[in-house]
Amino acid sequence: MPRARGSGASAAAGGGGAGAGHGGGGRLSGAGPGGQKSARGTALPACLSVSAGCRSSARACREGGGRGLGRAVLPWPPLVASVGAGGGGGTRGWADTESVGKKRCVCLLTGAWLNGVMGRRLGKNKGALNELFSKAAGMLACIIRESAALTRDVLEQHFNDLKGTLKKLLDERLMSLLQEVDAIEQESIKPLDECQKLIEHGVSTADDLLREGESAVHGDVGQQNEKLCIFTKKALHIQLDSLPEVPSLVDVPCLSAQLDDCLLTILKNQIFRHGTVASRPPVQLEEFVEKPGGILVRWCKVDEDFIPQDYRLQYRKGTATHFEDVYIGSETEFVVLHIDPNVDYQFRVCARRDGRQEWSPWSIPQIGSTTLVPHEWTTGLEGYSLSSRRNIALRNDAQSCGVLYSKAPTYFCGQTLTFRIETVGQPDRRDSLGVCVEQQNGCDSLQRDKAVCISTNGAVFVNGKEMTNQLPAVTSGSTVTFDMEVVHLGTSSNEGGNFKLRVTISSNNREVVFDWVLDQCCGSLYFGCSFSYPGWKVLVF
Known part of the structure; x- marks a missing residue:
């Protein structure tokens, strides 16, 4: 999909970029990498998206002369709050844009902003601000605990599956080797068994002939000549001096197992390097811009050492069970169509390193929506x-x-x-x-x-x-x-x-x-x- 153009403005503060969509933007909740610092060097919490109900404060800020409304989004973890912002005043760390439809504003809560504009305008409402930060800290802790629990479950499941697969592969290899031993054993013993049977048959025939000769010698004189004649004919037809060839000792197989001990070393090295735990995904959702019947989703790389080859964007409607692939490619934005107006959709993105097949961890799922009805052609024209x-x-x-x-x-x-x-x-x-x-x-x-x-x-x-x-x-x-x-x-x-x-x-x-x-x-x-x-x-x- 070619890059969709928009008239929205963007603003950056500290280490993360912030964007604002022209149409009021789809709602975005989430966060991105790097601690955001104010002019005084105050570090904000690691990640947060807050939808604050400071309606009166928002109105007061807008009455200060602010024209704009929009949506400023940073990759995690700067603190992003949905509160009113207005006026100029050289405030650092906030963005405003013109918006069509519902007017909203997203402000980055930096130390300078809190001590300046917000400090003057909230006045007696500092308690509400403290409560906001208290809730923010609780949300951050909840995100960390939930992601840690999910990571533990994924690791345990993966390594349990890996152990089961390895045991199955080892059992299959053992069975194959044992079958090979059985085949060599049977192939080598079969001619020896046949040779033994021939020898035993020849010895048995010789014993029978010997007993028949003794009977002819010790029998009656009248029948002696006849028995001796029969004995002589049998002895001429039986080859008592012919025996099968027995293989020499050097030709007899002697089985043994050849096991390479270096396999354990190789497996040990591979296992110890298998898997990593990432504190932050390498890519994060950056901005939602509402479109008629769609949402323009933008994302960005937040790990400088990560070189992406492809990105993968997924979404799901509301709280549906499964995410669906909606885009795989090298672009950093995509217009997702067939979006129902005023319905929340969850989005997430991941990336794949250059030359690799596996995908990176998913970004934090974030919510986007559009208030704009989809464009439609009129019906009834014959052509x-x-x-x-x-x-x-x-x-x-x-x-x-x-x-x-x-x-x-x-x-x-x-x-x-x-x-x-x-x-x-x-x-x-x-x-x-x-x-x-x-x-x-x-x-x-x-x-x-x-x-x-x-x-x-x-x-x-x-x-x-x-x-x-x-x-x-x-x-x-x-x-x-x-x-x-x-x-x-x-x-x-x-x-x-x-x-x-x-x-x-x-x-x-x-x-x-x-x-x-x-x-x-x-x-x-x-x-x-x-x-x-x-x-x-x-x-x-």
Whole structure:
């Protein structure tokens, strides 16, 4: 997924980076590496996410002149609290951004901030602040104990499984060697047994013949000649002087077991190096930015010695039992779609070292959500087929042509509108992807007044006029993004007259920036697309 652009600001304090999303951000709870220090050198606790109920303090802070609200997130372990913050005053360690919808602010509780702004404004509420820190310490201790207990269980289970597997492998190897001994024994003894049987049979035949000769000698004289004649014939047919060859001593197998004692040394060294206990995962979730029907999740590496090859992001809805893979790759951010508004989702991330197969420990699971309803295409236009969620439109074979608009004006300034081209058809210069002030049925393209768009050949149109600057042609897999912000023209800019929006259109790592002048204030805009030929499929989020 190409990097999704946003207009959110970021702020850094101390050793960790803090980011704030433009749309109020999904809620983030968690922490990251390194103790956060204030200007006075006060070290904050190891990790925490606090949702504090200091509503009155938040209002008091905002009344101090603060414009912004947003979400500042650090990798663990700096102390992050959801409390009100306002005004300037050169306060260290807090971030504010403009927010659409619910206004919130996340502040980093550094020593300077506590002794300065918060100390002046809380006044008599220092007891509440002490209680906040007491609860914070309890939460930290709980996190440490739970992670330690879970780690013990994982280690015990792993080594018990390992012992069982090793015993099974050793038993299988022993059985194989014993079977090999049995096979050699049987193969070597079989000819000797046959030789012994032949010798015993020859001796038995000789004994029988000897007794028959004695009987002929000592019998009656009349029968003596006849018995001697029979004895002589038998003796001529029996080869009493022929015996099977008995193998020499050097040819007789003598079995023994050859066991290499160095195996124990090798196993000992491997076992003593097997497994590690990490006090902090090498990667942590850094920021959630809410999107319409989705969440942009960003993460960062917090272990400087860890060189990642791939990252793995998982999520689950609410308190579902199992996490699901949602992204594996080398990027450090990903837009998770099909997110239900106002529903909490848990996220976690891990990484894999370069050239290794095993994954690192998981980051601390953190909660994100979005308040923005998903973008949807309007239904009923004959020339387009929509997906079940109505966020994917396919230009079908119908001859009817026109602009497919959004179901409602759900795009607001300050957000990022993204079109992703899933498949392409035959391009046409009248094709368009863009936003507009109002729907105009009967138009075959957004290349008209009160609209800005990009054609599939990369041409950019503003109010129906083609710009000199041009973007690369749209191809399969291309991502086209629209970002807009209000440009204030003075005190009367929103009271009639000209209304100016600064527009940034990006595609294939290139962008154009221009001002879009309208004759009226527009709080929200429609988006739309038009394709002359079938085969085009576009996803919007």
